[in-house]
Amino acid sequence: MNSLRKITSFRSSNTLLVFIALIIIFSLFTPNRIFINVRNISALGKLFPDLGIIALGVGMLMICGEFDLSVGSILPFCSFVFAQLLFVGMSPLVSFLLSIVVGLALGFVNGFITVKTKMPSFITTLGTLWFWRGVLYVWSKMMPVSIRTYVPNNTPFQFAMAGNITPYFPIQVLWFGIFAVALGIILHYHRFGNWVYATGDNRDAARAMGIKTDLVKIICFMVVGALCGFSACMQAVRLGSFAATQGVGFEFRAISACVVGGVSLRGGIGSMIGIVLGAITIPIIDNGLILMRVPVFAISAFIGLATILFVLLNTYIERKMR
């Protein structure tokens, strides 16, 4: 009981309540209760991990006290690298691994610039967001390319990236779960997690206690980069193609997911359970509203509202706690 309480700290239990409320509301009010239809849930499970996996890393980075706005460019960049490597004849697995390496490298660049210049990462990654997008647009000439012939259906690699384990259980959900558990263990039960929290909560204290805060930050940026690389390949295989506009807007959706999940914008506060709930809540809002026939363009208004309301709620509870 005690450990359960610790895991679902005050903040994430809000998210859990809202999460359950949303599910009930959408289940009741979508036409023909289509929201809880197994096909809908399955489709949701196929789609949400694209953003969800990235949000897990972004959450850890935010706990560490930094932002990454460049994920919306790193993702299509890695996707393009993946496609190009397939074209030059590399196997899907090697291309996939190299794309993750590229993600790691781009994450390293973000982290390195941020800690060396001591600029807010909001600015440095805003810079890399535009920069890599520009490079990508020029390099790819913005032409969508099909990779279907290089990663045919029913091959082991295609299955591992975009298959169904059972007819209604997409493998993407499994990947999301694996990353969530792994990062959750690191964040809450590993010494590195303690360094992440300490760095985000009070960088000077962490430094005085001998934690290499710059290195911790760079590693967190690299985790985000690697997850972008992974997600990029997963998405490309599912779609069977690369498109330069993949991942546009992911940066803010990932931050929204984390904020909804109770991660503090100032760093030092947040939990993996909260981030997971946030990463599922945002696509559920999307999905439920679409099913309720809310015009697509109005949906971002709801996500905006949700983000602000959650921050208000969390600040209120935080103040009561003190």
Add this chain to the structure above:
Amino acid sequence: MTMETSQNDDMVKMIDIHKWFGRVYAVRGVDFNLKRGETLGLLGDNGAGKSTLIKILSGYHVADKGEIFFDGKKVTIRSPRDARKLGIETVYQEQALAPNLSISRNIFMGREPVKGLGLLDKKLMDEESMQALRDMGLRLRSPDLPVVTLSGGERQGVAIARAIHFKAKCVILDEPTVALSVKEVNEVLEFIRQIKREGISSIFISHNLYHVYEIAERFVVMARGRKMTDVKKEDVTLDDLSELVIKSALVE
């Protein structure tokens, strides 16, 4: 008290320390020493250079010129990490603890005991933190409480317990009594006495002469980046000391 007068009487010896920040000459050739087991009061007005001097010792700043000897050996301290490795612990106002982390996670911050694969030994962390706090007479409900929920005095207690637990040789207390209630100040002064009882050298930096005078055995007064006075407690009254601080600030 009978003092062993060996050559190695000093825990810390800083010789001719200089530090510039751009065009500001913050520390202007200061010699400073701290004896084994001694509690030293470091006094001076804002901008006197005492904080800078101490941050050179704790690795936050690197001196532009000067030598540091620690425990009889010449050392170079380039980062807080270097300082901590030597056994120099800092108990700074805002720099000591991470407010949203739990007590035990704060005590073991950067030195977490692990079971293998880097996984935290939470049980050990909790038990030892509570023991360390009990040793100082601090009884807190749970090692899982975030530090932000503690009182100011308790927070200083956690930071000091950490220093004692990790067998620091020299503890730097930077304004540990600032913004505390009278009751909390007494608590903190009691914690500092505990440091002394453990035989650990400490440097107590404060604006409040009354707090320092109660505890320290020797006083160093700084002004304008220079050491103005170095006096033992038995040679000075509180009034003298207060006058010395004021006069030092007005010189030049």
